[in-house]
Amino acid sequence: GENVEQHPSTLSVQEGDSAVIKCTYSDSASNYFPWYKQELGKRPQLIIDIRSNVGEKKDQRIAVTLNKTAKHFSLHITETQPEDSAVYFCAASRSGGGADGLTFGKGTHLIIQP
Amino acid sequence: DSGVTQTPKHLITATGQRVTLRCSPRSGDLSVYWYQQSLDQGLQFLIQYYNGEERAKGNILERFSAQQFPDLHSELNLSSLELGDSALYFCASGGGNAYNEQFFGPGTRLTVL
Numbered sequence: 423g424e425n426v427e428q429h430p431s432t433l434s435v436q437e438g439d440s441a442v443i444k445c446t447y448s449d450s451a452s453n454y455f456p457w458y459k460q461e462l463g464k465r466p467q468l469i470i471d472i473r474s475n476v477g478e479k480k481d482q483r484i485a486v487t488l489n490k491t492a493k494h495f496s497l498h499i500t501e502t503q504p505e506d507s508a509v510y511f512c513a514a515s516r517s518g519g520g521a522d523g524l525t526f527g528k529g530t531h532l533i534i535q536p
Numbered sequence: 537d538s539g540v541t542q543t544p545k546h547l548i549t550a551t552g553q554r555v556t557l558r559c560s561p562r563s564g565d566l567s568v569y570w571y572q573q574s575l576d577q578g579l580q581f582l583i584q585y586y587n588g589e590e591r592a593k594g595n596i597l598e599r600f601s602a603q604q605f606p607d608l609h610s611e612l613n614l615s616s617l618e619l620g621d622s623a624l625y626f627c628a629s630g631g632g633n634a635y636n637e638q639f640f641g642p643g644t645r646l647t648v649l
Contacts, residue, residue: 456637465538465626465640466579511579521633522592523569523581
């Protein structure tokens with residue numbers, strides 16, 4: 423089955439700086455890659471996703487890139503703010519996300535230092 | 537608020553017992569997914585139902601079962617509970633077709649004593 427590795431497990435950045443979280447996947451048939459943000463005690467919240475036919479996608483301060491050849495994808499957050507502090511999870515699915523469950527990485531605890 | 541509802545919010549029970557967790561999907565969503573989140577195992581996919589039928593199975597134990605009813609709400613049944621079953625159980629909903637996003641409910645925190 424699919425295996426998703428996520429790095430780093432903890433990331434501390436100064437407010438206003440950029441943060442990058444990286445994930446690799448094992449199943450070359452995976453074609454949908456969402457990112458979720460989870461605050462303490464809350465539900466995972468979908469923040470951005472990318473399909474395998476796209477290399478990059480942006481939404482305001484958040485961007486995701488996908489390299490299918492290398493089987494890795496990354497989340498980029500620019501101009502970080504205190505409210506960006508949370509745990510971020512990457513995930514992968516081989517059936518487009520809708521027709522199957524998601525395989526998640528172990529998460530990255532992002533800490534924004536004031 | 538994702539529009540996905542789950543009850544109860546918290547559940548405390550003893551080993552060997554059986555519990556039922558309930559989930560109502562967003563209006564219009566046909567698919568319900570169940571996930572388990574624990575410190576050691578992370579977020580794990582358990583099972584998916586689409587319009588009343590089981591569609592995909594993940595790392596779901598034989599002691600666990602689920603169903604989706606005609607009104608599309610779903611129940612996850614956990615039996616012969618063990619200490620290790622203590623976790624957050626999330627339900628997510630989506631359209632169920634390829635490239636449909638999954639939206640998570642608030643979760644049920646299960647504590648097995």
